[in-house]
Amino acid sequence: MNDPIQVPMPGAALPILMKQSGKGEYNLSELEELIDPVYKVYGEQIRRCISGLTSYAAQCAAARHEEQIPKLREHVVMMGGFWGTAEDPSVDLYKISEEEYGRSFDEAIAEVRRTGAAPPLTEQAMRDVLTGLEVHMQEMDNSGDLDDLIAECDLMAQRLRAEWKIEPPASQQTVLTMEGMSL
Numbered sequence: 001m002n003d004p005i006q007v008p009m010p011g012a013a014l015p016i017l018m019k020q021s022g023k024g025e026y027n028l029s030e031l032e033e034l035i036d037p038v039y040k041v042y043g044e045q046i047r048r049c050i051s052g053l054t055s056y057a058a059q060c061a062a063a064r065h066e067e068q069i070p071k072l073r074e075h076v077v078m079m080g081g082f083w084g085t086a087e088d089p090s091v092d093l094y095k096i097s098e099e100e101y102g103r104s105f106d107e108a109i110a111e112v113r114r115t116g117a118a119p120p121l122t123e124q125a126m127r128d129v130l131t132g133l134e135v136h137m138q139e140m141d142n143s144g145d146l147d148d149l150i151a152e153c154d155l156m157a158q159r160l161r162a163e164w165k166i167e168p169p170a171s172q173q174t175v176l177t178m179e180g181m182s183l
Contacts, residue, residue: 004177004178005041005177005178006175006176006177006178007037007038007041007042007175007176007178008038008175008176009134009135009138009175009176010042010135010138010139010141010142011138011141011142013035013038014031014035017034017035017038018034021034041176041178042083042135042139042176043083043085044178045128045131045132045135045176045178046079046080046083046132046135046136048125048128048129048132049079049128049129049131049132049133049135049136050076050079050080050101050132051125051128052121052125052126052128052129052132053072053075053076053079053129054072054076054101054104054105054108055108055118055119055121055125056072056121056129056160057069057072057073057076057105057108057109058108058109058111058112058118058119059118059120059121060072061109061112061113061118062112062116062117062118069109071156072105073102073105073106075152075153075156076101076102076105077094077097077098077101077102077105078094078097078149079097079101079132079136080093080094080096080097080100080101081093081094081095081096081097081098082136082139082140083136083139084096084097126160126164126166127166129160130157130160130161130166131176133153133154133156133157133160134157135176136153137150137153137154137157140153
């Protein structure tokens with residue numbers, strides 16, 4: 001397994017990466033080359049977050065807390081669409097997310113309703129969800145004009161932290177550490 005890697009969180013990434021490379025000016029392709037590996041890490045963290053949110057929703061279904069499931073599904077599909085990539089600009093990333101993540105979410109809930117049981121959510125999965133939500137909120141903040149969505153994600157993160165009894169970081173995270181990945 002690869003050693004853990006550390007990358008700057010979205011709110012701090014570009015200035016940190018530019019400072020580390022030591023150049024004063026960049027063209028667009030140089031900036032892309034600089035930031036692409038970091039966004040691959042963010043993408044993996046979001047995938048882990050979506051997986052964890054889907055598992056959490058399955059647990060809600062098993063415990064008959066159905067009222068939370070539609071909002072969790074909405075967040076999963078929205079996150080998948082926001083972080084989706086396609087070479088063709090005419091591709092609807094949210095439609096692809098609905099097909100991929102929405103279907104997977106629905107299948108997980110259907111399985112729990114059929115069997116009555118959901119797999120346990122590990123502490124690492126809980127941390128992946130919370131870290132993924134933080135990455136997502138910072139990237140939405142960087143994108144601008146998404147205050148309502150950021151507030152929704154923040155509220156969900158606060159609720160999950162309270163439910164899972166996980167304290168927030170002492171300060172705003174500036175580094176994301178990922179296990180099992182390489183740049």
